[in-house]
Amino acid sequence: REDGIEAVDIATPNFLHYEATKAALEAGLHVICEKPLFFEVEQGEEIKKLAEEKGKIVCVTYGFSGFEMLQQMRAMVTSGKLGKINMIDLRYAHGFGCDPEGDVKSEGQRWRVDPKKVGRAFVLGDLSTHTYYMSQLICPDQKLKQVLCDRQAFVGSRYPLEDNAYVLMRYEDGAVGRMWCSCVNAGDMSSQHIRIVGSKASLEWNDARPDIVRYQVQGEPEQILYRGMDYLAPEAQEDERLGALHYTGLIESWSNLYGRFAVAMDAKNRGDEETLKNLIYPDLEHGIDGIKWINACAESADKGAVWVDVK
Numbered sequence: 001r002e003d004g005i006e007a008v009d010i011a012t013p014n015f016l017h018y019e020a021t022k023a024a025l026e027a028g029l030h031v032i033c034e035k036p037l038f039f040e041v042e043q044g045e046e047i048k049k050l051a052e053e054k055g056k057i058v059c060v061t062y063g064f065s066g067f068e069m070l071q072q073m074r075a076m077v078t079s080g081k082l083g084k085i086n087m088i089d090l091r092y093a094h095g096f097g098c099d100p101e102g103d104v105k106s107e108g109q110r111w112r113v114d115p116k117k118v119g120r121a122f123v124l125g126d127l128s129t130h131t132y133y134m135s136q137l138i139c140p141d142q143k144l145k146q147v148l149c150d151r152q153a154f155v156g157s158r159y160p161l162e163d164n165a166y167v168l169m170r171y172e173d174g175a176v177g178r179m180w181c182s183c184v185n186a187g188d189m190s191s192q193h194i195r196i197v198g199s200k201a202s203l204e205w206n207d208a209r210p211d212i213v214r215y216q217v218q219g220e221p222e223q224i225l226y227r228g229m230d231y232l233a234p235e236a237q238e239d240e241r242l243g244a245l246h247y248t249g250l251i252e253s254w255s256n257l258y259g260r261f262a263v264a265m266d267a268k269n270r271g272d273e274e275t276l277k278n279l280i281y282p283d284l285e286h287g288i289d290g291i292k293w294i295n296a297c298a299e300s301a302d303k304g305a306v307w308v309d310v311k
């Protein structure tokens with residue numbers, strides 16, 4: 001395209017996804033769209049046809065599915081390490097919707113509890129579509145056949161939408177599953193759990209420690225598999241960006257640090273000593289402290305492990 005635009009990323013409230021996706025495809029652009037995609041399957045089929053005609057793709061931002069260890073789980077499931085998959089146990093249940101005030105005060109929450117804007121479901125769409133996709137990623141051969149869902153609005157004003165739901169699942173090959181999704185699971189701040197149970201072994205992952213997968217073979221000691229290690233499947237290693245030892249979240253830590261450096265530089269430029277005094281970041285003094293530390297330790301060791309002054 002002459003304007004250089006190749007794709008559109010749609011991050012509006014749910015009820016706008018369909019029209020925006022359609023318009024972008026008609027304009028000859030690839031689409032990245034937030035979940036849940038649209039309200040009706042027919043809309044999805046129509047968009048599929050349009051995308052094919054236009055030779056474009058539509059991607060959905062199930063954002064938690066990029067964790068490397070989920071690829072590892074998929075590799076282990078598809079290579080038969082677990083035996084036949086019998087149970088798929090899923091949970092995305094946090095407590096951030098406990099306060100009904102949020103439904104009124106927060107713009108981002110107001111549309112989420114309005115059926116015209118969010119669709120037929122609240123947490124089933126907002127939360128569990130993520131975990132459901134992640135289970136499809138891990139177990140690509142499991143085809144869902146039936147569900148039995150019980151849903152509640154513990155914050156009554158959300159009715160007929162739900163803020164809590166339990167779903168039982170039946171798969172075509174006889175496997176079964178369950179999903180708990182909730183935003184009124186008071187006190188739970190890390191909320192996604194996935195357990196895949198096979199006839200020989202199980203895998204378990206949760207979002208509080210995304211760098212590890214628990215691998216449990218019946219009758220054997222449990223193994224903890226770590227991100228970034230050579231023993232992982234090639235598909236998992238392909239996603240590695242930090243290297244073993246460095247844990248997920250390190251990039252955000254660096255980013256926070258650079259943010260503080262920028263504020264400090266700006267304060268210095270403006271002669272704002274008050275801001276500089278209150279800003280906590282590793283500065284020249286801390287750098288010099290590091291040199292003193294190394295030299296004192298080395299001197300102590302070289303003298304035969306004796307006490308030396310840090311200077």
Ligand SMILES: NC(=O)c1ccc[n+]([C@@H]2O[C@H](COP(=O)([O-])OP(=O)(O)OC[C@H]3O[C@@H](n4cnc5c(N)ncnc54)[C@H](O)[C@@H]3O)[C@@H](O)[C@H]2O)c1
Nearest residue numbers: 011012013014016034035036061062063064107108109126
């Ligand atoms: N993938 C994820 O992990 C994830 C996380 C949060 C939200 N979401 C999804 O992202 C979407 C937005 O959620 P949110 O929490 O950011 O909501 P939000 O209400 O905080 O933000 C929505 C944004 O859309 C803008 N907007 C509204 N109408 C518009 C229009 N007609 N044209 C252009 N912009 C418009 C609003 O001004 C606002 O900036 C939802 O579909 C939600 O399900 C996905």
